[in-house]
Amino acid sequence: MSHAVFRTMSGTDATLERFAWLGDGLAAAVWHRDTEEALTGYHQPGHHTLSCYIGGGYSVEREGLPGQYGAPQRLCSLPDWHDSEWVVRGQLRMLHIYFMPEHFTQRAVAELDREPRELTLQDRTYFENEKLVRLCGALLQQPWDDADHLLRANEITHGALSELLRSQSMSKPGQRLRGGLAPLVRRRLHEYIESHLGQSITLGTLAQLASMSEFHLARMFRVSFGMPPSAWIAARRIERARELLRAGSLPLQQVAQACGYADLSHFSHRFREATGAPPGRYRELMSTGSRSG
Numbered sequence: 001m002s003h004a005v006f007r008t009m010s011g012t013d014a015t016l017e018r019f020a021w022l023g024d025g026l027a028a029a030v031w032h033r034d035t036e037e038a039l040t041g042y043h044q045p046g047h048h049t050l051s052c053y054i055g056g057g058y059s060v061e062r063e064g065l066p067g068q069y070g071a072p073q074r075l076c077s078l079p080d081w082h083d084s085e086w087v088v089r090g091q092l093r094m095l096h097i098y099f100m101p102e103h104f105t106q107r108a109v110a111e112l113d114r115e116p117r118e119l120t121l122q123d124r125t126y127f128e129n130e131k132l133v134r135l136c137g138a139l140l141q142q143p144w145d146d147a148d149h150l151l152r153a154n155e156i157t158h159g160a161l162s163e164l165l166r167s168q169s170m171s172k173p174g175q176r177l178r179g180g181l182a183p184l185v186r187r188r189l190h191e192y193i194e195s196h197l198g199q200s201i202t203l204g205t206l207a208q209l210a211s212m213s214e215f216h217l218a219r220m221f222r223v224s225f226g227m228p229p230s231a232w233i234a235a236r237r238i239e240r241a242r243e244l245l246r247a248g249s250l251p252l253q254q255v256a257q258a259c260g261y262a263d264l265s266h267f268s269h270r271f272r273e274a275t276g277a278p279p280g281r282y283r284e285l286m287s288t289g290s291r292s293g
Contacts, residue, residue, distance in 0.1 A: 004045035020144035055093035180223040
């Protein structure tokens with residue numbers, strides 16, 4: 001396990017109750033501690049962590065924040081760049097979600113009309129957010145023991161990251177953006193792509209919209225969107241397909257056409273490659289999860 005916070009917890013008296021890779025490089029763990037008093041530190045871990053207390057923690061405090069204690073349903077966001085020391089006392093049970101900075105910020109263009117490089121996760125201790133708590137609860141209730149369950153867990157976790165982006169993101173301190181696309185041009189390209197996912201989208205068309213050469217547009221697009229145009233378009237097509245499959249019973253052939261795939265076979269291959277499940281099975285799992293939730 002490469003995540004530094006996981007390694008730190010493993011080196012303490014904490015007991016790992018559950019762990020799973022959830023797909024897309026996301027991971028989750030449930031920890032339990034029962035200690036008289038111990039000091040635990042995290043030092044620029046290089047990845048983000050969302051921590052949700054699910055039991056105890058009433059005597060756990062962060063150094064530098066005296067008098068603030070944990071409790072069930074309290075949340076902490078620990079960004080990749082942060083340093084913290086924690087005094088742990090008594091019993092504590094918590095859910096950790098581990099994710100890389102790009103998991104957090106690459107959704108910034110579509111959800112916040114911001115560039116990924118502009119944003120980072122806030123360093124927050126013991127904050128409250130009902131939606132995040134509900135999503136963490138849903139993740140805990142979801143088994144993590146087979147491909148179908150992990151797909152549901154992956155969807156829940158992506159929902160949590162979207163809420164975290166909207167509620168706990170901040171501009172990177174001291175960040176001076178160089179290069180990239182002007183906000184108006186970035187917005188124009190994003191809106192064009194979103195409205196033409198069912199059609200062929202060429203680099204030449206995007207370059208014309210941006211009034212740039214194809215070579216220059218490709219470079220600036222990667223700076224502002226966090227990935228090349230072809231990868232961004234492919235990711236948005238998969239996301240559109242997910243939305244359509246979750247939303248209802250549109251025939252799979254029509255879903256494929258609405259997302260710009262030449263035929264159902266190509267769509268099924270790409271969708272399964274991206275999500276781990278074929279489109280029909282994905283819709284069935286999401287429908288079942290919605291009914292049970």
